[in-house]
Amino acid sequence: MAHVVIIGASTGGLPAAYEIKEVLGSKHEVTVISNTDTFHFVPSNPWVAVGWRSRKDVSFPLGPHLARKKIKFIAQGAAEIKPDDNQVILMDGTVVSYDYLVIATGPKLAFEEVSGLGPQGHTHSICTLDHAEAAYGSWQQFVQDPGPIVVGAAPFASCFGPAYEFAFIMDTDLRRRKIRNKVPITFVTAEPFIGHLGLGGVGDSKGLLESEMRMHDIKWITNAKITKAEAGKIFVDEVNDKGEVVKQHELPHKFSMILPAFKGVDAVAKVGEKLVNPRGFVKVDEYQRNPTWHNIYSLGVCIAIPPVEATPVPTGAPKTGYMIESMVEAVKFNIKHDIMGYAPEHKPTWNAICLADMGDTGAAFVAMPQIPPRNTAWMKKGKWVHLAKVAFEKYFIRKMKKGSSEPVYEKYILKALGVVKLK
Numbered sequence: 001m002a003h004v005v006i007i008g009a010s011t012g013g014l015p016a017a018y019e020i021k022e023v024l025g026s027k028h029e030v031t032v033i034s035n036t037d038t039f040h041f042v043p044s045n046p047w048v049a050v051g052w053r054s055r056k057d058v059s060f061p062l063g064p065h066l067a068r069k070k071i072k073f074i075a076q077g078a079a080e081i082k083p084d085d086n087q088v089i090l091m092d093g094t095v096v097s098y099d100y101l102v103i104a105t106g107p108k109l110a111f112e113e114v115s116g117l118g119p120q121g122h123t124h125s126i127c128t129l130d131h132a133e134a135a136y137g138s139w140q141q142f143v144q145d146p147g148p149i150v151v152g153a154a155p156f157a158s159c160f161g162p163a164y165e166f167a168f169i170m171d172t173d174l175r176r177r178k179i180r181n182k183v184p185i186t187f188v189t190a191e192p193f194i195g196h197l198g199l200g201g202v203g204d205s206k207g208l209l210e211s212e213m214r215m216h217d218i219k220w221i222t223n224a225k226i227t228k229a230e231a232g233k234i235f236v237d238e239v240n241d242k243g244e245v246v247k248q249h250e251l252p253h254k255f256s257m258i259l260p261a262f263k264g265v266d267a268v269a270k271v272g273e274k275l276v277n278p279r280g281f282v283k284v285d286e287y288q289r290n291p292t293w294h295n296i297y298s299l300g301v302c303i304a305i306p307p308v309e310a311t312p313v314p315t316g317a318p319k320t321g322y323m324i325e326s327m328v329e330a331v332k333f334n335i336k337h338d339i340m341g342y343a344p345e346h347k348p349t350w351n352a353i354c355l356a357d358m359g360d361t362g363a364a365f366v367a368m369p370q371i372p373p374r375n376t377a378w379m380k381k382g383k384w385v386h387l388a389k390v391a392f393e394k395y396f397i398r399k400m401k402k403g404s405s406e407p408v409y410e411k412y413i414l415k416a417l418g419v420v421k422l423k
Contacts, residue, residue, distance in 0.1 A: 001027055001028055001029060001381070002024070002028045002029070002099040002100060002335075002339050003029045003031065003097065003098050003099045003100070003102070003103075004020055004024070004028065004029070004030045004031070004098065004099065004102065004335060005030075005031045005032075005033060005088060005098035005101050005102070006030065006031070006033065006099045006101075006102040006104055007033045007034050007078050007081075007088065007095055007102070007103050007105050007268075008018070008033075008034060008103070008105040008106060008300070008302075009032050009034035009036075009039060009062055009073075009104075010039070010040075010042060010104070010106055010300075011041070011043075011299070011300075011321060011396075012104040012106070012293070012299050012301070012324045012327070013032065013034070013104035013298030014032075014039055014062070014103075014400055015034045015325065015328050015400070015404075015408070016102055016104055016228075016299060016328045016331060017066065017069075017071050017112045017387045018069060018071075018333045018400075018403050018404060018405045019328055019405045020102070020307040020332045021069055021070070021071050021336060021337050021405070023094065023332045023333065023405075024334075024335070024336060024404035025340070026070070028339070029072065030072070030273065031071070031072040031073070031074065031096065031098075031178070032062070032066055032071060032072070032073050032074070033076065033077075033078055033088060033090070033096065033111070034062060034073070034074070034076075034077075035075075035076045035077030035078075035208065035282065036062075036075070036076060036361070037061060037062055037063060037075035038059050038060065038061055038062060038399060039059060039060055039061075039062050039065075040055070040058050040059035040140065040398055041059070041128045041248055041396060042056045042127075042128075042129075042418065043162075043321070043389075043392060043393065044057070044058040044339075044393055045099070045127070045129060045131070045132040046126050046132070046162055046165045046169050046357070047164070047169065047197075047357075048129065048132035048133060048135075048136060048172045049124070049126050049133075049136050049139060049166065049169075050125075050136065050139055050169055050170060050259070051134035051136050052172075052173075053182075054198045055129060057131070058302075058393070058397065060127060060400075060401055062075070063075065063369040065400070065401055065402075065403055066267070066403075068281055068306055069218070069330070069403040074090065074096070075391075076090045076092065076094075077090070077091060077100070077267070078091075078105075078267040079091045079093075079267055080267055080270070081101070081178075081268060081271050081275075081399065082363045083101075083271060083274075083275065083290075083292075083293045083296060085220075086098050086099065086101075086295070087346045088101065088213060096127045097233075098295075099295065099296065100295050100296075100335050100338070101295065101296045101297070101390055102296075102297045102331060103268055103282050103296065103298040103299075103300065103302060104171050104194045104297065104298070104300045104302065105187045105264075105267075105268060105298070105300075105302045106139075106265075106298050106300060106301050106302055106383035107262035107263060107264070107265070107279065107301045107302060108262065108263045108264060108265045108266065108269075109125065109127050109128075109154070109260045109262065110260050110262060110263045111125075111260045111371065112413040113154070113155070113260070114154050114155075114226050114227065114228065114231055114258075114260070115227075115228045115229065116228055116229035117226070117229050117258055117260060118155060118260060119134055121229055121231075122230055122231050122234075122256070123150075123229050123234070123257065123258045124138060124255070124256060124257045124258075125257065125259070125260065126162055126166055126257060126259075127162075127231040127259065127260070130163055132151055135257060139255065141326055142174075142254055142255040143174070143177055144391070144392060145254070146174070146179050146183045146254065147182070147183065147252075147253070147254030147255075148183070148184045148185075148186070148251070148252045148254055149170060149183055149184070149185045149186070149246050149253060149254070149255050149256065150186050150188055150234050150251050150258070151166055151167045151170070151183075151185065151186075151188070151256065151257045151328050152186075152187050152188035152189045152221075152224070152226075152258055152259070153164060153188075153189050153190055153191070153259040154190065154226050154258055154259065154260050155225050155226065155261060155313050155314050156189045156261030156279075156314045156315070157189075157190055157198075157259050157261050157262070157272070157315065157316065158198050158261075158262055158315065158316025158317055158318050158319075159198070159259060159301070159318050159319075160189065160196070160198055160259070160318065161195050161197065161320075161356050162189060162259060163187070163189065163257070163258075163319065163352060164187075164356060164358075165211065165356055165357050165358065166257055167185060167213075167218055168216065168357075168358035168359045169357065169359045170185070170360070171185065171216045171359060172358075172359025173358050173359070178215075178286050180222055184334065185216075185217070185218045185219070185220070186218070186219045186220065186221065186251055187213065187219065187220040187221070188220070188223055188226060188236055188251070188258070189220070189221070189224055189232070190221075190225065190226075190311070190312075190313040190314065190315050191222055191311070191313075191315060192222060192223055192224075192241075192311045192312060192315075193203065193206050193222055194206060194209050194210045194213065194220055194222060195208065195209040195210065195221075195240055196311075196315070197205070197318065197365075197366065198307070198308065198317050199308055199317065199318065199352060199367055199370060199372075200316050200372055202310050202352070202366070202367045202377050202378070202379050203365065203377040203378050203379035204340040204367040204379060205363075205365060206248065208363060209336075209363070209378060210380055212358065212363075212381070221236060221249060221396060222237055222238075223238055223239045223240070223241075223311075223312050223313055224237070224238055224239075224249075224313065225234050225237040225238075225239060225242055225313045226258060227272070228336055229256070229258070232252060232254070233244070233250055233251065233252055233253065233361075234250075234251045234253055234258075235248070235249070235251075236248070236249040236250075236251060238410065239312050239313060239314055239349075240312065242312065243312045243313070246266040248280065255274065255293070261316075262274050262279075262301065262316065263279050263280045263281075263292050264279060264280020264281045264282065264302060265302070265345055267274065267284060268280060268302065272290040272318075274290075275290055275292065275293070275296070275375075276292075276304070277304040279304075281302060281303055281304035281305075282302055282303050282304060283303075283304050284297070284298050284303050286347050287330060287334050287345075287346065287347060288303075288327055288330045288331045288348060289334065289344065289346040290335065294338075295338075296329045297334070297335065298309075298326045299324060299331055300319060300326055300327065300328035301319050301324075302330040302377060303319070303327070303369075305317045305350075306370050308370070308372070317370065317371075318352065320352045320353060320408050321353075321354070321356045321413075322351060322352070322353040322354075322409040322413060323348070323349070323350050323352055323353075323370065325386060325407050325408070325409040326348040326350065326351070327348045327404060328407075329346065329407060330346040330348045331349055333345075333346040334346050335368075336384070342369040346405050349366065349368075349369070350369055350370050350371075351366070351369060351370065351412060352364050352365070352366070352367040352368075352370045353365070353367075353369040353387050355388055355389040355392065355413060356385070357360035357385070357389045357390075358381075358386065359386070359394040360383065360386060361381060361382060361386050362381070362382065362383070362384075362385025362386035362387075362388070362389060363374075363380070363381045363382050363385055364380050364381075364385045364388075365377060365378065365379040365380075365409060366378040366379075388413075392413060395408065396408055396412075
C-alpha cells in the first residue's frame, strides 16, 4: 500500500486529494495536511472585500467532506519536510511518513519586502479570506467618508488579475452607492504596461484594459516600484525601460489594496536549493516531479515557473485555475504509474485560461501556451463573463463539497468560453 501525503487544501490541494484518491482506489492511503480546517474559494475574495459575499457563501469545513471520501485529514500546519527520510514534521512535532508527497501549499505573502505593506501595515489584501473580511470592515467605514483609493501590485507580484478585478469591483460598488465622484482611483502596478498580466499581454489585453480604465476614470502608473506605504500615503518610483527612476509619486489614499509578491512557505523553502529556487518555489520537471526527489510532486502557485520575460520592475508568471488543474491531472496519473512500475508520461498543459470579473461585466482570456509565441491568444469582454464567473463559483464549491474527481475547470469554463479546443 502506498501513502500519498498532500500539503495544502485550497483550489489545488483539495481537487488533488479527490482525484488522487479516485485514481488510486481503496488499496492506497491519501492524507491531507492543512493549516486551516476550512476550504474557501479564493477567487471570490474581491467580492468578500466589498460585502458582495460572506464567509459562509464561499467556504465550508474540510473534515467531513474528506472523510466521506475516506481521505485522512490533519488540520495542522507543516513545520518541516525531510525528503531523505520521506517525512513531514507537523507544528506539534508529530511525524507523518509518506511514500509520495504532493506540495500544494500556495504562497507565502511577502509583505515584508515593502515597508508598511499589508494588513499589519497600512494597506489591505485580498489574498486570504481573513484579509478580505478585514478589508470589508475598512470598506464599510470608507464609504461613509470616501476619499482617494490606491490599488495594484508590488514588485515581484505574479497574480495581477485580482488587482484589476478589485479596481473595477470597487468602481461598480461606488457607482451603485452614487459616491464614485468622490473617489479618485489610481492603479499602480509593476507591469510594464496595463494588461501585461505577468504574461506579456494576451491578445489585445493592453488595449482592452486601458480602454476600460479610461471609461471607468481609473488612472494608472505602470513600471511602478512601490517603495513604502504609510498611513494615508503610498510612495512609488516610476521607472523607464532601463529600470531608471524617472518620477517619484506620493499617492494619498483613504483606502488601499496592494497585492504583495509571493514566496515559498517556510516549511518548504528551508529544505534548500535541491527542492526550491531562491524565492522558495518548488522546482519541478516536465512531469511535476522534483528533479532531486522523484517521489515529491508539486502543483499550483507554489511551483517555480520562470517569468515570461524580463521587465524593468520584476514580475512573476501567474498560475491560473485551468493550469493548476492540468498539473493535478499530471500528478495523479504519474503517481499511479510510478506505483505500477511504469515511467511517467503525463505532462501539464500550462495553458492560461481565466474569467476575470469587472463588477458588472468581465473579461475572459486564453493564452496557449502561457509563454509566447502562442498558438492561441484570445481575449473578450462582456457581461456574460461576469455571469459565467458567478455561476462557476457556485459550481466549483458544490463540486468540492461533493468530492468531485472530475476536472471542473475543463468541464465548466471551456464550455462557458465555447471558443477554443485544447486537446
